Amino acid sequence: ETGVTQTPRHLVMGMTNKKSLKCEQHLGHNAMYWYKQSAKKPLELMFVYSLEERVENNSVPSRFSPECPNSSHLFLHLHTLQPEDSALYLCASSQGTAPGNTIYFGEGSWLTVV
Amino acid sequence: AQTVTQSQPEMSVQEAETVTLSCTYDTSESDYYLFWYKQPPSRQMILVIRQEAYKQQNATENRFSVNFQKAAKSFSLKISDSQLGDAAMYFCAYRSRETSGSRLTFGEGTQLTVNP
Numbered sequence: 001e002t003g004v005t006q007t008p009r010h011l012v013m014g015m016t017n018k019k020s021l022k023c024e025q026h027l028g029h030n031a032m033y034w035y036k037q038s039a040k041k042p043l044e045l046m047f048v049y050s051l052e053e054r055v056e057n058n059s060v061p062s063r064f065s066p067e068c069p070n071s072s073h074l075f076l077h078l079h080t081l082q083p084e085d086s087a088l089y090l091c092a093s094s095q096g097t098a099p100g101n102t103i104y105f106g107e108g109s110w111l112t113v114v
Numbered sequence: 115a116q117t118v119t120q121s122q123p124e125m126s127v128q129e130a131e132t133v134t135l136s137c138t139y140d141t142s143e144s145d146y147y148l149f150w151y152k153q154p155p156s157r158q159m160i161l162v163i164r165q166e167a168y169k170q171q172n173a174t175e176n177r178f179s180v181n182f183q184k185a186a187k188s189f190s191l192k193i194s195d196s197q198l199g200d201a202a203m204y205f206c207a208y209r210s211r212e213t214s215g216s217r218l219t220f221g222e223g224t225q226l227t228v229n230p
Contacts, residue, residue: 042118042220043159043205056217088157099147099209099216100166105159 003027004106006091012112015081021109023074023091029104031097032074034066037088037108049074050097081113116141118208120221127196128229134181135191135224137206144168145211148182148189149218154202162204165189167211193226201228 004025013019025032034046048056049068063085065077074091088108094101117140127133139148150162165173165182172180177194193200203223210216 040222042222043218045217048217058217090157090159092159099211102161102164103218104161105151107156107158 003104004091004093006089006106006109008109009107010110010112012114013078013081014114015083017081018077018079020078021076021089021091021111023076023106025072025074025091025093025104025106027093027095027104029093029095030071031094031101032068032071033092033094033103034074034076035090035092035105037090039087043090047076048097055097078111081111083113086111086113116143116146116208116210116219118206118219118221120204120206120224122224123222124225124227126227126229127193129196129198131196132192132194133196133226135193135204135206135226137189137191137221139187139189139206139208141187141208141210143210143212147209147211148180149207149209150178150180150189150191151205151207151220152200152202153205153223154199159205163191196228198228198230201226 007022031050036044046060047066067075090108092103092105094103146167148165151159163175179192181190205223206221208219
């Protein structure tokens with residue numbers, strides 16, 4: 001079992017749908033992240049939460065809405081997405097956001113927007 | 115802004131042989147971390163090794179070692195005695211220690227194939 005668990009692993013949604021990605025970390029960390037991984041592009045940081053407060057929003061369109069109800073759970077709510085939003089979405093966590101702290105990743109949620 | 119470049123989209127190595135993956139980065143800072151992450155087919159990103167820029171000694175983790183050349187802004191990963199389980203996408207990443215709230219900046223990755 002990995003320390004960071006993401007569900008669902010695969011999601012296909014239409015452009016008018018509303019869906020959510022869920023992330024749960026079992027490592028006792030207090031910082032959580034959403035990354036987007038598109039084909040042939042470097043990983044892009046989307047959001048950072050520290051102690052359940054959003055500390056960074058990397059110019060992400062409002063059709064992506066994060067939620068962090070507690071330090072162990074992180075959601076990414078999706079609505080009216082575009083086909084170019086199809087990608088692997090990776091959740092991660094760390095103990096604090098200091099640069100030297102190791103970031104642990106989940107296995108990702110594959111999203112296909114049709 | 116910092117950038118990370120991996121000039122080898124694909125590499126291959128024979129099992130038990132040694133392979134070196136290249137990474138260069140661009141920064142004006144002097145204090146930072148460098149990382150190599152491995153992403154196997156499961157898609158989970160796994161930290162392989164990290165280097166602190168103020169340490170001259172190259173980091174080593176079992177069969178994995180780095181060649182950190184700070185002046186040249188080069189950070190290559192050497193995998194010795196390659197195993198089939200080493201086959202994965204490898205990402206080089208940079209993180210500043212000087213900027214508050216700094217983020218990991220990743221390269222585009224190198225796909226490593228290990229041939230039996």
